[in-house]
Structure formats: structure tokens, C-alpha cells
Amino acid sequence: MKIHVNGSEYSLNVPDNTSLLDALRVHLKLTGSKYGCGEGMCGSCKVLIDGHAMPSCITPVASVQNKEIITIEGLEKEGQLHPVQQAFLDEDAFQCAYCSSGMIISAVALKARNPKPTRQEIIDAMQGNVCRCCVYPRIMKAISKV
Numbered sequence: 317m318k319i320h321v322n323g324s325e326y327s328l329n330v331p332d333n334t335s336l337l338d339a340l341r342v343h344l345k346l347t348g349s350k351y352g353c354g355e356g357m358c359g360s361c362k363v364l365i366d367g368h369a370m371p372s373c374i375t376p377v378a379s380v381q382n383k384e385i386i387t388i389e390g391l392e393k394e395g396q397l398h399p400v401q402q403a404f405l406d407e408d409a410f411q412c413a414y415c416s417s418g419m420i421i422s423a424v425a426l427k428a429r430n431p432k433p434t435r436q437e438i439i440d441a442m443q444g445n446v447c448r449c450c451v452y453p454r455i456m457k458a459i460s461k462v
């Protein structure tokens with residue numbers, strides 16, 4: 317099968333039930349998306365699928381063959397971090413950073429559809445992302461300032 321990731325097309329020879337997360341991490345060596353719960357609950361594996369932040373751990377790779385996938389590695393352009401990535405750095409919005417790529421992906425999707433979200437809209441949009449280090453105040457600050 318063929319998938320489109322970060323602007324490039326890749327051919328994969330994997331079983332249809334392979335998760336998108338395994339395809340990215342194991343086969344394409346894009347390890348920025350993290351395995352957390354494996355059940356679509358924590359958000360650490362989120363990637364953009366046609367602009368929507370989706371958990372790649374429960375997404376079969378076969379289901380995204382005609383879709384555009386963007387991972388955390390694909391957000392930077394010509395040496396410039398995405399503004400959301402830069403805001404997370406500026407606000408030190410991580411501790412262990414295991415949740416960060418999924419957090420940033422969800423925030424990028426939110427900002428694309430709603431550039432000036434209210435505090436409550438940010439909270440609602442980030443419900444599917446869990447931070448075990450509880451740096452939520454700094455994450456909120458980073459997303460708010462973008």
C-alpha cells in the first residue's frame with residue numbers, strides 16, 4: 317500500500333491491520349509520535365490526518381491510503397519550527413515531553429480551525445490529550461499565546 321506522510325509518498329508492505337502508529341514508528345522510522353495507552357485515550361500518538369488530530373494507535377494504516385498525514389516531524393518548514401512548537405519551547409510546556417508531540421498536533425489542528433480560541437475552547441479541544449507530568453498550566457499558556 318502507499319501512504320502520504322509529511323509531503324512524501326511511501327510504499328509499505330504490511331498487513332492491513334497494521335496501525336498507523338506502527339507504520340510510522342517501525343517502518344518509516346518517524347518516532348516523534350509516541351505509544352502511550354494504545355487505546356485511543358491518551359493522545360500521545362496523535363497525527364494530523366487531512367488536518368484532523370487523530371490517534372494513530374487505533375487507526376489502521378490501510379484506512380489512510382488516500383489521506384494526507386502530517387506528523388510532528390512534518391510541522392517544521394525550512395528550519396523554522398511551527399509557531400505552536402516554538403510556543404511550547406518558549407513556555408517550557410513539558411517536563412518529560414512524552415505527551416508533547418500529541419499535544420502540539422492537537423493544538424495545531426485547533427489553531428487551524430479556530431485561530432483565537434477561548435480558554436474553554438482550548439480545554440475542550442485538548443480533552444483527548446493526557447499529560448502524566450501535569451504541566452497543563454504551561455501547555456495552556458503556550459497554546460493561548462500562539
Ligand code: FES
Pocket residue numbers: 350351352353354355356357358359360361362371372373374
Ligand atoms: S497511544 Fe494512541 S491514544 Fe494513547
Ligand code: FES
Pocket residue numbers: 409410411412413414415416446447448449450451
Ligand atoms: S510532559 Fe511528561 S507527560 Fe506531559
